[in-house]
Amino acid sequence: MITVKCFAQVREISQTEEMSLSFHQNMSIADVQRQLCAQGEQWQKAFSLSPLIACNHIIVSENHVLNEGDEVAFFPPVTGG
Amino acid sequence: MVARVQETPINSDYETAELRRLLKLSGAIVTFCGLVRDFNHLGKIEGISLEHYPGMTEKTLLRLAQQAVKRFELEQVRIIHRVGRIDNAETIVWVGCAAVHRQAAFAGAAYIMDILKQDVPLWKKEHYGESSVWVEAKSTDKDAASRWQK
Numbered sequence: 001m002i003t004v005k006c007f008a009q010v011r012e013i014s015q016t017e018e019m020s021l022s023f024h025q026n027m028s029i030a031d032v033q034r035q036l037c038a039q040g041e042q043w044q045k046a047f048s049l050s051p052l053i054a055c056n057h058i059i060v061s062e063n064h065v066l067n068e069g070d071e072v073a074f075f076p077p078v079t080g081g
Numbered sequence: 082m083v084a085r086v087q088e089t090p091i092n093s094d095y096e097t098a099e100l101r102r103l104l105k106l107s108g109a110i111v112t113f114c115g116l117v118r119d120f121n122h123l124g125k126i127e128g129i130s131l132e133h134y135p136g137m138t139e140k141t142l143l144r145l146a147q148q149a150v151k152r153f154e155l156e157q158v159r160i161i162h163r164v165g166r167i168d169n170a171e172t173i174v175w176v177g178c179a180a181v182h183r184q185a186a187f188a189g190a191a192y193i194m195d196i197l198k199q200d201v202p203l204w205k206k207e208h209y210g211e212s213s214v215w216v217e218a219k220s221t222d223k224d225a226a227s228r229w230q231k
Contacts, residue, residue, distance in 0.1 A: 007134055007204060008204035008215060009215050054202075057140050057141075073134060073137070075202060075204070077218035078200065079203065079215075080162060080198060080203025080204070081197050081198040081203070
């Protein structure tokens, strides 16, 4: 399984804080995005923000290939401090 | 070295004392406090909320503290960031840097704040009565962080 987490505007627009997806070999972040977009318009809207992507707490690109058990997060540019 | 988030108010006097307690070589301490303003470009606000990514936020803060120690030869670094609901005028972030000489302590604190605002997963939402708005990332913050890459 893959865990997907969303934060800030991406969480609100996708209406998802955390969810699980089935893992398959050579699954990329782009595959995750395609799978989520097929689940509803809210995901298409969320990804239209071009969110940053983290895998296991490291910033990655959508070409990143996942492993079983990975945690993927989508969030907007940061605004702390 | 300490880098953490907390939901409770930041006690600047306590954090400064803790930083000083660990020092053996330093001749300079620079501290920075970021505060919640009671206004933005649209008018008055009634506090903010700060969302974070549990796990990644703490790791990124600690890595930033380690980078600052190495880059500026700091003796100690302390970074404390609030999360959750924060009232106007409260401290959002407290940074303390100690070094043998003042230039390194000043540079370390400036570096930490510039990179923190660009890299650490934290998101600010401003409250106005019943409504609230996410704060957008600023290009000036990106420019401030990029000057350290030169």
